[in-house]
Amino acid sequence: xxEANRPPEAMTRARxxxxxxxxxxxxxxxxxxxxxxxxVFIFPVLLAIALGIAFRAKPPDKLRVAVLAGEVGRERIASxxxxxxxxxxxxxxxxxxxxxxxxxxxxxxxxxxSAPAPPAATGQHAATLPRLxxxxxxxxxxxxxxxxxxxxxxxxxxxxxxxxxxxxxxIVQPGARYIDYLIPGLVGLNLMGSGMWGLGFAVVQxxxxxxxxxxxxxPMRRSHYLLSFALSRLVWLVAEVATVVGAxxxxxxxxxxxxxxxxxxxxxxxxxxxxxxxxxxxxxPRTIEGVSGWMNLVMLPMWLFSGTFFSYERFxxxxxxxxxxxxxxxxxxxxxxxxxxxxxxxxxxxALLVMVLWGGLxxxxxxRIFRWQ
Numbered sequence: 001x002x003e004a005n006r007p008p009e010a011m012t013r014a015r016x017x018x019x020x021x022x023x024x025x026x027x028x029x030x031x032x033x034x035x036x037x038x039x040v041f042i043f044p045v046l047l048a049i050a051l052g053i054a055f056r057a058k059p060p061d062k063l064r065v066a067v068l069a070g071e072v073g074r075e076r077i078a079s080x081x082x083x084x085x086x087x088x089x090x091x092x093x094x095x096x097x098x099x100x101x102x103x104x105x106x107x108x109x110x111x112x113x114s115a116p117a118p119p120a121a122t123g124q125h126a127a128t129l130p131r132l133x134x135x136x137x138x139x140x141x142x143x144x145x146x147x148x149x150x151x152x153x154x155x156x157x158x159x160x161x162x163x164x165x166x167x168x169x170x171i172v173q174p175g176a177r178y179i180d181y182l183i184p185g186l187v188g189l190n191l192m193g194s195g196m197w198g199l200g201f202a203v204v205q206x207x208x209x210x211x212x213x214x215x216x217x218x219p220m221r222r223s224h225y226l227l228s229f230a231l232s233r234l235v236w237l238v239a240e241v242a243t244v245v246g247a248x249x250x251x252x253x254x255x256x257x258x259x260x261x262x263x264x265x266x267x268x269x270x271x272x273x274x275x276x277x278x279x280x281x282x283x284x285p286r287t288i289e290g291v292s293g294w295m296n297l298v299m300l301p302m303w304l305f306s307g308t309f310f311s312y313e314r315f316x317x318x319x320x321x322x323x324x325x326x327x328x329x330x331x332x333x334x335x336x337x338x339x340x341x342x343x344x345x346x347x348x349x350x351a352l353l354v355m356v357l358w359g360g361l362x363x364x365x366x367x368r369i370f371r372w373q
Contacts, residue, residue, distance in 0.1 A: 018220040022228030027235050029202060041239065044190045045247040048183060062088040063146035066097050066106040077110060077132075077154065084153045087146070101135060107146035108136040183248035184335035185308035188270060190240055192302065192328050195274030196281065196295055199229045203282040204291040212372045223367055226279055233275045234268065241267045245339070257342030265345065266338055269352060270331040273359035277327065279366040286371070302328035330354035 065087050067078050074091070081089045092100060092109075100106040111133040134150065136143035206212050215225060241263070248254035256263060281298055285291040305312055305319075306328035315323060323329055330351035337348040345352065 019224040019228055019231075022220070022225055023231045023235070025228070027232045029232075041243050044186045044244045048179070048186055048244065048247055049251060060086075062086060063108075063142065063149050064088050064090070064106045065108055065110060065146055065150055066090050066092045066100060067110045068092065068094055068097055068112070074112060077112065080157045081110075081150060081153055084149065086149055087153065097135075101137070104137075104140070107140070107143045108134055108150060110150060111135060177252075179248065179252045180254050180340055181311075181336070182309065183244060183252075183254045184339045185332050186248075187241055187244050187267070187335055187339075188306075188328055188331040189303075189308050190244055191237075191267065191270045191331065192274045192299065194236070194240060195233055195271055196278035196299060198233060199275055199278035200282040200291045200295050201288065202229065203279065204285050204288055207286060207371065208288070215372075226363070226367060226370065229275065229279060233271055237267055237271050238264075240271075254339075256339050258338035258344075262338045262345050263335070266331070266334045266348075266352075269355050269359070270327075270334070273327050273331070273355040273362075276359040276362035276366065279370075280362040283366045283370045302326050305329070307332050324350075325354060327355055327358040330358075 063086055065081055067074050067081075067089065068091075078089055078091060081087050090106065092106075097106070097109045101109050112131070132154070134147045136147050138144060203212075206215075245254075245256060245263075249256075277298065278295075281294045282291050285294060302308075305315065305323045306326050307313075307323075308328070312323045312329060313320070324333075334345070334348040334351040334355070337343050337351075338345070341347075
């Protein structure tokens, strides 16, 4: 039987569901845009590598101390300070030391006076140790720390008795590093960018090409068209999250301490939230320039305040409630609850509620105000 003679019921049964076809079209549009693939999959990994290297875990810097050449007792002082694991000692002339101190090449300069210190003041070795003067800039934290370290090392060597004996236990482990804090933030940032830019540009581009007007005249439901954008974003969700989390694990040893199922739930909710916001932002603009301005206006506060690159707790307490109400803040908090803390999602229920409200309300409003021509 030819297509023309086929009964309408049979043609209806053979035709795929409009929502499935629309979602497939959105997925193909994404694959055919190299720029979108770069910003979604490659850029977050490059950003993680750059910031992970810049803020990598490394031994603490030694405090730089200079002693003046040719002064009384210089050799003995230099010998004592050279045995301190936290001090890097160097010998300079008076002019060199002044320049090094002025340009922050050294943290403190130890100057010895010709007259020895009184024995009663510094113990049994004081008669052989000259008076000392510490030259440093008190406005620099490193200089104050170097002054205390030098004083402690010399007093310990020349007769001071310690009332309390203590030892150090230095702990450096994954979980407290900057890169451990950064990776969940990059996942959240990536979900926001792909959800908003990917949807916003596609919708406005279809509007400028008069495609929306033609689609609106078809028998499809308008809610199916908008929902297809959200579903197409979810198709790439696993790859987006796995790219960033996998790069963090392979390159820097950033482990997911919580359940992968919970990570998937948070990521799914975050992607749906920003898909709804992206549709809302793209509901009215008629040009790419117009939607770009609205996208930047919406995302810029979240770039700055939502704790992607540093903790939002640095901001004043009076603005903390408003910051926590931002969708990216909620997503980042939920991701860190799973990835860094390994805690159950129930602990992050306020953040999950914020995302549900933002995503649901945005989609409903977008459906009501959407411009089809």
